[in-house]
Amino acid sequence: MAVINRIADYAPEMTAWRRHLHQMPELGFNCHKTAAFVVEKLQEFGVDEIHEGIATSGVVAIINGTGDGPTMGLRADMDALPIKEATGADYASQVEGAMHACGHDGHTTMLLGAARYLAETRNFAGRVALIFQPAEEDGGGAGVMVKEGIMERFDIARVFALHNAPNAPEGHLVTTPGPIMAAVDTFTINVKGKGGHAAQPQNCVDPVVASCGIVTAIQTILSRNHHALDDLVVSVTQIHTGSAENIIPDSAYINGTVRSFDPDVQNMVERRLKEIVQGQAIAYGVEAELDxxxxxxxxxxDAAQTAFAADVARDVVGDAQVDDSIDREMGAEDFAYMLQARPGSYLFLGQGDGPVCHHPAFDFNDEISPIGASYFVRLVETGQPRT
Known part of the structure; x- marks a missing residue:
């Protein structure tokens, strides 16, 4: 494993940075304390430019190489999740109801490690743009940064990102050309009936039974309206209604998610949801509204950038630990907006066995930080060699 020796030397400091960030999780666009820590470290490293307040709390830092050349973008997400932590770690979250349950503290740390090394050595041409992004989990911070013009403002030619992968072998780097993660849509259905005493249902219009009918009918979208060879997930994830066993409520709320890759599939799902909601509302005598x-x-x-990224990954961890043809998955990632704006690639870095992302017992594996930082560095040095 060809982790850069200098980065391995300050791995203990990277662990300290990560565990400090783990204790101070921030949600959505409100990553101000995290951004302040990032800026403090970047100033210590001696980067050339620091631009703050992008997408509310995002940061872009510029490191100039030696000689003319393009600008490569490297992105890390900074936000956490609204989950109560259950790791029991001595560096556990100090913010009630929030934790880094997806490893974004580790992603930020890896990019900081790369920044330190790149600022010290500058063994590349052109520039590197270090993108520290808020609101990946909710809010689409990557899309907001793109809309605010970071690609044009910093003349970014291509862009790359990493995400940790629980239960993948530690140190393995995997990716695929083309679609790697799905589009995500959300739907809510508000059902309006007429409440009353549960002993007198004939005097009520029951939204509970209607909601059950709607949810059951939604299951037919996948089984009867969808081509089996097109990837699709339609999941109802919330039903909220009622307050007591002897009361038929006035209303019910249904919520869910749709994951797909093809706009035609998205159009079909949206159309069928509208038809199901309208039809079931008539059948049960309720009012129902779909959003x-x-x-x-x-x-x-991008195929070419993914081939390049996989070659760099092999240089860092060895050929046996790289797979550049994994199956695409149904999770979603707002780095998609950056890949719409510029060619690039998204990779997963295995962190070994343990709880999955978004689980209250999840914790980032600090042993992989030097690998991720070395990968980021080699992308720049290989893609923009000094002449």
């Missing part, structure tokens, strides 16, 4: 929101688009890796 359908198209959120992150599919994450689509």
């Amino acid at each position: 359908y929101f198209r959120d992150y688009p599919p994450t689509v890796n």
